[in-house]
Amino acid sequence: MKAALVLVAALLAPVTATAADAVKLPAPRKSGGMPVMEAFARRATSRAFDTKPLTPQQLSDALWAGFGVNRPDGRRTAPTSRDRRELEIYVLEARGGSLYDAANHQLLPVVAEDLRALQSAQEFARDAPVTLVFVADLSKTSGGTDAEKEATAAFDTGFVSQNVYLFCASEGLATGVRSWVDREVLSRRMKLRPDQRITAAQSIAYPKK
Numbered sequence: 178m179k180a181a182l183v184l185v186a187a188l189l190a191p192v193t194a195t196a197a198d199a200v201k202l203p204a205p206r207k208s209g210g211m212p213v214m215e216a217f218a219r220r221a222t223s224r225a226f227d228t229k230p231l232t233p234q235q236l237s238d239a240l241w242a243g244f245g246v247n248r249p250d251g252r253r254t255a256p257t258s259r260d261r262r263e264l265e266i267y268v269l270e271a272r273g274g275s276l277y278d279a280a281n282h283q284l285l286p287v288v289a290e291d292l293r294a295l296q297s298a299q300e301f302a303r304d305a306p307v308t309l310v311f312v313a314d315l316s317k318t319s320g321g322t323d324a325e326k327e328a329t330a331a332f333d334t335g336f337v338s339q340n341v342y343l344f345c346a347s348e349g350l351a352t353g354v355r356s357w358v359d360r361e362v363l364s365r366r367m368k369l370r371p372d373q374r375i376t377a378a379q380s381i382a383y384p385k386k
Contacts, residue, residue, distance in 0.1 A: 200275065200284040203234050205241035211347035220342050223351035226305040226382035230271075235348060236307060239381055240266060240277050242344035243309070244337045251280065255336040258329045263317040264337060264376075267310040267367060269293050274310075274367055288367060296363055296378055297355065305351075305380035310363065311337065315372045327374060334376040341379055354379040 211219070231239075241247075244266055247254045257264060266277040268284060271291050275284035294303050302308065313330030315323060338354045345352040360375045369375070 198286050199278070199281070200286070202237040202240065202282050202284065205238050205245060205282065206234070207241075207247075210344075213343070216343045216346040219346040221346070222342075222353045223382075223384065224299075224301050224353055225385040226301060226351055226380060227385045228304050228306060229383045230306045231350075231381065231383075235350070235381075236268070237282070238348070239307075239309075239341055239344050239350075240268070240279075241282065243341040244277070244279060245282065246279050253279065255333070255340050257333045257336075258318075261317050261319075263314050263326075263330060264333050265312045265314055265373075266337070267312055269296065269308040269310060270306065290366075292363065292366055295366060296358055298359070299355070299357065302355070302378070302380055304385070305382040307381045309341065309379045309381065310358070310367070311376045311378070312367075312369065313374045313376050315374060316370075327376075330374065330376050338377065338379055341381070345381060349384075350381055351384040352379060352381050 242254060244253050244255050244264060246252070252260065253262065267287065268275045268277060269292050273286060273290055274288040274292050275286050278285050293308055296302060296308055296310065311334045313327065315326050318326045318329065342352055354377055356377050358375055358378045364375060
C-alpha cells in the first residue's frame with residue numbers, strides 16, 4: 178500500500194523545469210511576412226484544423242509575435258497594464274505542456290502529457306497540433322479586486338491573441354481563440370496556483386483541407 182501511495186504521489190507531482198529541461202526555440206524571424214494591411218484583410222477565426230504538426234520555426238515565430246521580447250529593456254510585442262507582464266503563455270502539444278519563457282525565448286516543460294483533449298469539449302479544438310493557453314498571474318498585479326485584475330488581464334489577452342491572429346494570417350495558418358475552456362480541470366492538470374487564472378485558449382494549425 179505504501180509503495181502504491183508513493184507511486185501515485187510521483188505521478189501527480191508537478192514537473193519541475195530546469196535549465197537542462199528547457200527547449201530552446203529557433204530565433205524568431207523579425208522581417209518579411211505579409212504587409213500588415215493584407216494580414217488584416219485575411220485575419221479570420223477558424224473552427225477546422227489539420228492535425229499536421231507545425232514546424233519549430235512557426236511555433237517560435239507565433240510565440241514571439243504574440244508576446245515576445247522586442248526591445249533591449251525586455252518589453253514585449255503586446256502591451257500590458259502598467260507593463261506588469263502578468264500574462265503567461267502555456268503551450269499544449271502532443272509531447273506535453275510547456276511555459277513560454279519570453280526572456281530566453283524557450284519552452285519550460287510543465288506537464289509531460291498531452292492535455293489538448295482536456296482543454297475543451299469542442300471536438301475541433303482537439304485536432305490542432307498547438308494550443309496556446311493564456312494565463313494571468315494575479316500575483317504580478319497590484320491594487321484593485323481580483324475581478325478588476327481579471328478584467329485587465331482579459332484585454333491584455335486580447336492584445337496578445339490579435340498578434341497571434343495577424344501572424345497566422347501572414348503565415349497562412351488557421352487559428353481561433355475561445356473563452357470556452359474547462360478551466361477547473363485544465364488548471365489542476367497544469368499545476369496552476371490559485372492566483373493564476375486561465376483567460377482564454379487559442380489553437381494554431383494548418384487549414385483543414
